Structure formats: structure tokens, C-alpha cells
Amino acid sequence: MSKLPVMEIFGPTIQGEGMVIGQKTMFVRTAGCDYSCSWCDSAFTWDGSGKEDTVQMTAEEIWDELKRIGGSAFSFVTISGGNPALLKNLNGLIALLHEHEMKIGVETQGSRWQDWFLDIDELTLSPKPPSSGMNTDFTVLDRIMENLADGNPNNHVSLKIVVFNEEDYQYAKRIHGRYPGIPFYLQVGNDDSRTADDQQLIGRLLKKYEELIDKVIADDELNDVKVLPQLHTYIWGNKRGV
Numbered sequence: 035m036s037k038l039p040v041m042e043i044f045g046p047t048i049q050g051e052g053m054v055i056g057q058k059t060m061f062v063r064t065a066g067c068d069y070s071c072s073w074c075d076s077a078f079t080w081d082g083s084g085k086e087d088t089v090q091m092t093a094e095e096i097w098d099e100l101k102r103i104g105g106s107a108f109s110f111v112t113i114s115g116g117n118p119a120l121l122k123n124l125n126g127l128i129a130l131l132h133e134h135e136m137k138i139g140v141e142t143q144g145s146r147w148q149d150w151f152l153d154i155d156e157l158t159l160s161p162k163p164p165s166s167g168m169n170t171d172f173t174v175l176d177r178i179m180e181n182l183a184d185g186n187p188n189n190h191v192s193l194k195i196v197v198f199n200e201e202d203y204q205y206a207k208r209i210h211g212r213y214p215g216i217p218f219y220l221q222v223g224n225d226d227s228r229t230a231d232d233q234q235l236i237g238r239l240l241k242k243y244e245e246l247i248d249k250v251i252a253d254d255e256l257n258d259v260k261v262l263p264q265l266h267t268y269i270w271g272n273k274r275g276v
């Protein structure tokens with residue numbers, strides 16, 4: 035039986051980001067990433083610090099755990115990481131979740147293609163801007179966008195760019211310009227994803243959110259876009275597993 039490296043399973047909570055923000059959902063967070071973003075808020079999935087927390091699980095075991103902690107109080111499961119797109123065999127879990135009539139969301143950065151992308155109800159691609167220290171391979175990203183355009187029209191796809199500075203903002207504009215028909219989200223970057231001082235963090239993030247909104251309002255190259263915070267940080271700060 036094929037196994038998946040699972041770092042955390044939690045919920046129900048609300049999706050705090052992007053195209054289905056506010057959606058009640060469970061989360062499955064897989065281990066391992068092909069990137070190492072400077073500001074990654076889930077670095078424990080790839081920097082070695084969460085090694086002991088990684089459990090190899092079959093799709094059935096993951097479903098059992100979702101039911102054990104979520105009961106019958108959920109109908110949506112979000113798979114994040116790390117980069118879940120490293121896992122070819124995630125197709126088994128996706129099939130099982132759909133058998134149980136779950137809707138499925140996935141968070142990935144657009145560095146790898148998997149055929150199971152076509153089975154995801156709400157797929158978020160989040161290419162990484164310069165401040166992350168990562169380089170976007172546009173050959174790969176173009177191919178992903180082409181495959182998705184040729185794929186299942188019932189599935190929703192969006193682009194979400196995290197913005198920390200002016201360079202990131204220009205990168206976001208470049209991505210939106212390159213894939214103009216794809217629902218586009220700008221997200222406020224959290225520059226202190228370790229602090230436990232929630233009030234100070236929320237104050238600062240609100241200010242950054244306002245600054246990003248002001249910038250987009252004045253920008254005629256970013257009209258059909260959505261500007262969002264990471265909603266969960268306003269409720270729970272940097273707490274893990276929410």
C-alpha cells in the first residue's frame with residue numbers, strides 16, 4: 035500500500051487564504067519541499083526541525099485520522115505542505131476523499147506538475163516572488179497553466195502571490211500579465227512568522243494590508259484582482275495546526 039509523508043492533520047478550521055478564504059476545511063500537511071523560501075511560515079515541513087513529526091500514512095489512514103478529529107463536521111479537505119506536488123501517489127488520497135464526497139483544495143507553488151492537479155476542485159498556485167530567494171522556472175509554470183487550461187473545466191484554479199516589497203509587487207504584476215485570465219490574488223507577507231506577540235503582529239499586518247490595498251487601488255494594471263490578508267493570522271497569530 036502506497037504511503038504519504040504527513041506532517042500534520044488538523045481542523046476543522048477555516049481556509050485563511052486565497053480563492054476559498056473563509057471555507058470550513060480540514061488540513062493535511064505533507065512533508066518536504068523543493069523550495070526553501072526565506073520567509074516560509076511552514077519551514078518545519080522541510081528544514082529538518084519537524085523530522086520526528088513526519089508519519090508515513092496510507093490514504094485510508096489519513097481518512098481515518100480526518101474522521102477521528104473532524105467527525106462528520108467537514109466536507110472540504112485542503113492539502114498543503116511543504117509541496118504536495120512532489121507526491122505522485124497523492125492520487126490515491128484524492129480518489130478516496132472524492133469517494134467520500136469531499137471537496138478538495140491544494141496549495142502548491144507551481145514548480146512541479148502532477149496529473150492529479152486535474153482532479154482538484156480548488157487549486158491554488160503560488161509562484162514565489164524575489165524576496166523568497168527562489169527563482170520561478172517559467173517553462174514549468176507555462177506548461178502547468180497550459181495543462182490546466184486543457185483540463186477539467188469544472189475545477190477552479192487561481193494564482194496567489196505573496197508580497198513583501200516593491201520587487202515582489204512588480205513580480206506579481208508580471209505573473210498577472212502573463213496569465214491574464216486566471217483569478218488573481220495578492221496576499222500580505224508575514225515577516226515575523228515566529229513571534230507569539232499576536233497583538234503586535236496583527237497591528238503590523240493590518241498596516242501592511244492597508245498599504246497593499248492602497249497600492250492596488252491606484253494601479254490600472256491590477257484591476258481584476260483580489261487583495262487578501264492571511265485571515266487565520268488575525269484570529270490565531272502564528273499558532274500551528276489552525
Ligand SMILES: C[S@@+](CC[C@H](N)C(=O)[O-])C[C@H]1O[C@@H](n2cnc3c(N)ncnc32)[C@H](O)[C@@H]1O
Pocket residue numbers: 067073074075076114115116117118141142143159160194196221222223224225227264
Ligand atoms: C506554506 S505554503 C505550502 C504550499 C506551497 N509550498 C506553496 O508555497 O504554495 C502555503 C501558502 O503559505 C504562503 N506563505 C508561506 N509563508 C508565508 C508568509 N511568511 N507570509 C505570507 N504567506 C506565506 C505560501 O506562499 C503559500 O501560498
Ligand SMILES: Nc1nc2[nH]cc(C(=O)O)c2c(=O)[nH]1
Pocket residue numbers: 047048049050051061076114115141266276
Ligand atoms: N487556517 C489556515 N489557512 C491556511 N491556508 C493556507 C495554509 C497553509 O499553510 O497552506 C493555511 C493554514 O495553515 N491554516
Ligand code: SF4
Pocket residue numbers: 067068069070071074075076077079115116117143162
Ligand atoms: S514553497 Fe511553500 S512550503 Fe516550500 S518553502 Fe516556499 S512557502 Fe514554504
Ligand SMILES: [Mg+2]
Pocket residue numbers: 075076
Ligand atoms: Mg500556512
